[in-house]
Amino acid sequence: MSEVKASITDADSQWTSSLAALRKRAVEDGRKALKLGVYKVYGVKNLDRAKKAVLVQIFKSELPDDWKELSSEI
Secondary structure, three states: OHHHHHHHHHHHHHHHHHHHHHHHHHHHHHHHHHHHOOOOOOOOOOOOHHHHHHHHHHHOOOOOHHHHHHHHHO
16 A cells, blocks of 8 residues: 555655656746747737637638627727
8 A cells, every 4th residue: 555655655646746847947948038038928818820710710810790890909
């Protein structure tokens, strides 16, 4: 029984260290991007290329009409 707990603990610590490394890398990349003045805006109405392609297929346009009105007001 203790061997099972030890293997679970080892697996948990491996996942924890992997997650910590991923977060550290993301922070470092974010700092570099800020220094270079590069940033990506995330939001409901900011779409990537794949989502725009789907909208074009559905609506025959990249943005629904109400979104176009909002973007023209800005």
